[in-house]
Amino acid sequence: MAVAAKNVSQPFRRPPETGIRATLYRMRKEWTAYLFISPTLILFSIFTVFAVLFSFYISFHKWNILEPDKPFVGLANYVRLIEDERFHRAVINTFLFTVVGVPLTMGAGLSIALLLNNKIRFRGIYRTLYYIPNITPLVVSAIIWKWVYQGDYGLLNYYLIQLGIIREPLKWLSDPNLAMPAVILMGVWGGAGYQMVIYLAGLQAIPEEYYDAAKVDGANGFQRLRHITLPLLTPTTLFLFITSVIGSFQVFTQIYIMTNGGPLNRTTTIGFYLYEKAFRHFDMGYASAMAYALFAMILVFTIIQLRIMRREIQY
Amino acid sequence: MELAQRGQPIAKPASRPFINNRKVMDALGKAVIYALTTAGAIIFIAPWAWMVSASFQPLGDIFNWPPTWIPEHFTLENYTGFFETAGLGRLFFNSAFLALTITGLQLFFNSLAAYTFAKRRFPGRDIIFIILLSTLMIPGQVTLIPAYLILQHIPLFGGNDIFGQGGHGWLDSYWGLIIPAMSSIYGIFLLRQYMKSIPDELIDAAKIDGASEFRIYAQVIVPLSGPALAAMGIFTFTYVWNDFFWPLITISSPDLRTLPLGLALFVVKNRTVWDLVMAGSVVATLPILIIFLLFQRYFIRGIALTGLKG
Numbered sequence: 001m002a003v004a005a006k007n008v009s010q011p012f013r014r015p016p017e018t019g020i021r022a023t024l025y026r027m028r029k030e031w032t033a034y035l036f037i038s039p040t041l042i043l044f045s046i047f048t049v050f051a052v053l054f055s056f057y058i059s060f061h062k063w064n065i066l067e068p069d070k071p072f073v074g075l076a077n078y079v080r081l082i083e084d085e086r087f088h089r090a091v092i093n094t095f096l097f098t099v100v101g102v103p104l105t106m107g108a109g110l111s112i113a114l115l116l117n118n119k120i121r122f123r124g125i126y127r128t129l130y131y132i133p134n135i136t137p138l139v140v141s142a143i144i145w146k147w148v149y150q151g152d153y154g155l156l157n158y159y160l161i162q163l164g165i166i167r168e169p170l171k172w173l174s175d176p177n178l179a180m181p182a183v184i185l186m187g188v189w190g191g192a193g194y195q196m197v198i199y200l201a202g203l204q205a206i207p208e209e210y211y212d213a214a215k216v217d218g219a220n221g222f223q224r225l226r227h228i229t230l231p232l233l234t235p236t237t238l239f240l241f242i243t244s245v246i247g248s249f250q251v252f253t254q255i256y257i258m259t260n261g262g263p264l265n266r267t268t269t270i271g272f273y274l275y276e277k278a279f280r281h282f283d284m285g286y287a288s289a290m291a292y293a294l295f296a297m298i299l300v301f302t303i304i305q306l307r308i309m310r311r312e313i314q315y
Numbered sequence: 316m317e318l319a320q321r322g323q324p325i326a327k328p329a330s331r332p333f334i335n336n337r338k339v340m341d342a343l344g345k346a347v348i349y350a351l352t353t354a355g356a357i358i359f360i361a362p363w364a365w366m367v368s369a370s371f372q373p374l375g376d377i378f379n380w381p382p383t384w385i386p387e388h389f390t391l392e393n394y395t396g397f398f399e400t401a402g403l404g405r406l407f408f409n410s411a412f413l414a415l416t417i418t419g420l421q422l423f424f425n426s427l428a429a430y431t432f433a434k435r436r437f438p439g440r441d442i443i444f445i446i447l448l449s450t451l452m453i454p455g456q457v458t459l460i461p462a463y464l465i466l467q468h469i470p471l472f473g474g475n476d477i478f479g480q481g482g483h484g485w486l487d488s489y490w491g492l493i494i495p496a497m498s499s500i501y502g503i504f505l506l507r508q509y510m511k512s513i514p515d516e517l518i519d520a521a522k523i524d525g526a527s528e529f530r531i532y533a534q535v536i537v538p539l540s541g542p543a544l545a546a547m548g549i550f551t552f553t554y555v556w557n558d559f560f561w562p563l564i565t566i567s568s569p570d571l572r573t574l575p576l577g578l579a580l581f582v583v584k585n586r587t588v589w590d591l592v593m594a595g596s597v598v599a600t601l602p603i604l605i606i607f608l609l610f611q612r613y614f615i616r617g618i619a620l621t622g623l624k625g
Contacts, residue, residue, distance in 0.1 A: 023438045030437035032528040037443070040428045040498040046465065047495050048450050051458035058460060065464070115352045120345070128611065129356040132363055135607050137557040139575040140596040143582055144362045147369075147589065153378050155365060162381075189359065197618045250454050253559050257579055274456050279564050284460050291456040298454055 055288045063285035070285075077289035087290065089265045090273040093180065097269060098248045101184040106240055108188055109195020110233075114225070116196070117203045127196070134193035142257035145186040149173050149258075176266045179259050183267055186254060195240055202236035203229070238309050245305075246298055270294050366600075370394070370593040377589050393594035400591060403598060405570060406577040411602070413489065413573060414555040417496045421551045422544060424498040429506035430536045434518060435528075444507075447500045455560075463564060466491045491565045496555065502547045505617065509543035510536060546617025549610050553603055574599045 027034070059077055063070045081087050112130050116123055133141065148155045149172035157169040172182040206229065214224050252271040255261060261268035261276070270290065278287035364384070369377045370393050371386045397403050431437075432444050466485040469475060474482025485491035513536065521531045537544070562576040572580070578595045585591070607614055 027438050030435060033431050033435040033437040033440070036431040036435075036528070036532070037428045039424045040447075040500075040503065041443070043495065043498055044447060044450075044500070047462050048453070048458060051461035051465070052450075052453060054461040054464070055457050065467075112352075112355060115348055115355070118345075118348050120348060120352065124611075126352055126356055127615075128608070129360045131607075132604070133359060135553060135603050136363065136600050137559070137575050137603065139557075139559050139579045140366070140599050143578070143592060143596050144366045146582075147365075147593075148362050153380055153382075155362065155382055158381055189362070192359075194618070197615055201615075201618070246452070246454070250456065256559075256563075257582060271456065275564075278460055278463075284464075288457075288460055291454070291459070294454055295457050298452065302452055 055291060058285055059288035059292055061285045063288070064282050065284060066282050073285070077286045078293075080286060081289055081293055086265060086268065087270075087273065090268045090270045093265075093267060094249060094251070094269045094271070096180055097184060097187070097251055098245055100181075101187045101248055102241065102244045104184065105188045105191040105244065106195050106237070108192035109240075110199050110237075112192060112196040113199035113203055114229075116200060127200075130196055131193035133190045136190070138190070138253040139257060141186065141190050142254040145182075145189075145254075146173065146258050149182050173259055174263050176264045179263055179267050183254055183258060186258070187248070187251070191244070195244075198236060198240055199233065202233050206232050238305065242302060242305050245301060249294060249298055249301075366593055366596050369589065370597045372590070374588070374590040377593070393590040394598070397591040397594045397598070400588075401577055401581045401595060402569065403577075403595065406572055406574045407598065409571060410556055410574040410599075413492055414552045416493055417555045418548050418552045420493070420497045421499055421502055422548050425502040425547065426506050426537060426540065426544060427532060428498065429503045429510055430532050432503065433507045433510035434513070434515070434536070448504060451500055451504075459564075462495060466495075466565065486565050487567045487571060489571070492562060496561075499551070502551060505547050505550075506540065506543050510540055513539050542613060542616060545610060545613040549606060549614055550617060552606065556603055 060072060060074060061070050062073045062076070116126055116130075120126075136144075147153075151157065151169055151171040151174070154169070154172070156172065157166070160166045161169070170178060172178050210228050210232075211224055214228055219227065250271045251269050252275060255267050255269055255272045256275070259267040261272050270293075274287050274290045274294070277283045277290065365382065368384055368386060371389050371391070372383065373388050373390050373392070376383055376386070376388055432440060463486070467483060468479030469484040469490075470477050470479045472482070472490065473484045473486065473488060475484050476482075485494065517535055517539070518531055521535050526534070557575060558573070559575045559579060562573045563579070566572055566576060569577075574595075578592070578599055581595065582592055
């Protein structure tokens with residue numbers, strides 16, 4: 001009944017064509033569209049839009065949730081960032097973790113993908129084996145690796161000694177020079193499977209004809225990799241690179257479980273330091289300033305990457 | 316020229332060893348590929364396999380040097396031990412409850428929004444979608460502290476008065492874990508990419524039949540988005556099940572801890588009970604592993620979907 005009435009009345013009311021009234025008319029007509037996205041928009045306005053602004057506001061205050069007074073301090077928190085040596089250490093550590101970890105993980109992922117892209121048997125099983133570390137909860141991975149790196153009984157020391165690479169067991173996680181490499185290595189193990197799956201998808205999208213043509217021209221396997229595979233994987237590589245860098249700027253869980261930021265702050269990353277300031281010392285103003293510093297770093301990095309991406313992908 | 320061309324057929328026998336040579340090279344190449352792939356796979360699975368093996372060994376055997384890969388004194392006591400000491404049952408329930416609830420809510424809210432962004436035409440659609448997407452770049456740390464404070468000051472919950480003062484609000488409750496996670500922009504994006512490929516004719520036909528927008532969503536779009544919904548559902552479930560950070564900062568009651576949180580705190584507190592820890596680790600991994608093995612197809616396809624079109 002209602003439907004029929006609506007259909008009849010429609011031809012008589014001519015919708016306006018342009019202008020604000022037209023927009024309002026269309027908005028009223030499509031009101032269910034706004035209803036459908038409203039749950040998302042409400043959450044988004046509170047936990048993203050408002051949160052981002054509020055965080056900015058907090059960063060200009062001395063904000064300790066245990067104290068009733070939250071005085072405005074201007075740029076003091078940001079000035080503190082510049083002077084805080086532990087924060088500098090955290091920036092360096094985060095940078096190290098990213099600069100070494102991301103290329104290693106991507107390289108491992110690409111190598112595995114190239115291997116699995118061959119016509120070999122049990123491909124599905126291999127893929128699963130490589131992927132399992134990636135679905136393992138990060139907390140569990142960190143626990144396993146804590147054991148692997150264990151100084152007296154750990155697996156890594158045992159096999160390195162067996163292979164004759166080291167003579168004495170190493171204290172991986174408590175040696176200031178080894179802790180960060182150890183955390184990075186665990187990251188490679190956990191992350192390569194994901195990179196592999198995306199690279200495999202990218203590889204399978206490359207038309208077989210390109211390779212056939214190259215073979216006719218007498219290109220060997222290495223040349224085909226260098227001049228066909230890698231250039232055509234550029235979009236995949238850039239996507240992985242950007243998301244991996246953003247992710248690794250925020251590394252936290254494995255640090256919390258494996259090293260707790262130690263030894264001598266050698267594994268204190270920005271993510272870990274921020275957590276410590278905000279939720280162990282409740283120094284939320286300072287932590288917010290730190291979050292904005294992190295945000296700025298990610299922003300600068302992403303903008304540079306997008307620039308490069310626009311220049312690179314032009315075929 | 317002519318001579319050379321005529322000479323060709325004569326040279327033919329000479330190409331035979333060349334072919335054989337290539338066959339040998341191919342076989343050799345294959346062998347190298349198998350060797351590398353297998354060696355890599357063993358290295359990748361070894362730490363994980365050791366966890367499973369250790370979870371069935373008594374504490375004394377775990378400390379064996381060289382390590383014992385096949386349990387000599389097979390035992391299930393680590394599991395029962397972890398069950399009692401850490402309250403495994405409760406942890407497991409919390410994780411399962413949260414993962415299922417949040418996945419269910421996200422499947423609904425994300426797909427509803429994804430359909431709207433993919434197929435409806437309404438003023439502001441593109442600009443809203445671009446704003447949503449552009450915020451994916453904002454690191455979680457920026458919104459973390461305000462989100463914490465907002466939850467703390469939800470009125471009339473957790474001992475708060477009408478102005479949100481005095482208590483802990485939605486902190487230390489299921490609400491604080493569920494409500495902020497009800498919808499995800501990442502999930503909406505993934506589903507929208509898939510839904511865009513559904514032909515408009517199907518929607519128009521339903522409209523002509525007088526179907527309401529919600530009916531089009533529920534009876535046309537959802538049934539056609541199976542693979543994408545499966546992929547998104549599995550991602551969300553895995554993410555929530557594995558999540559550690561948000562429970563770590565919001566939950567303080569032992570009764571409300573999730574499995575990763577309970578496990579992490581157990582490790583921090585009892586540094587030497589590796590037998591129980593390994594059993595707990597296996598239990599925390601098992602549900603995700605089962606889901607992955609069952610739905611591997613959707614998993615892989617979903618990842619590829621985000622990766623290629625991102």
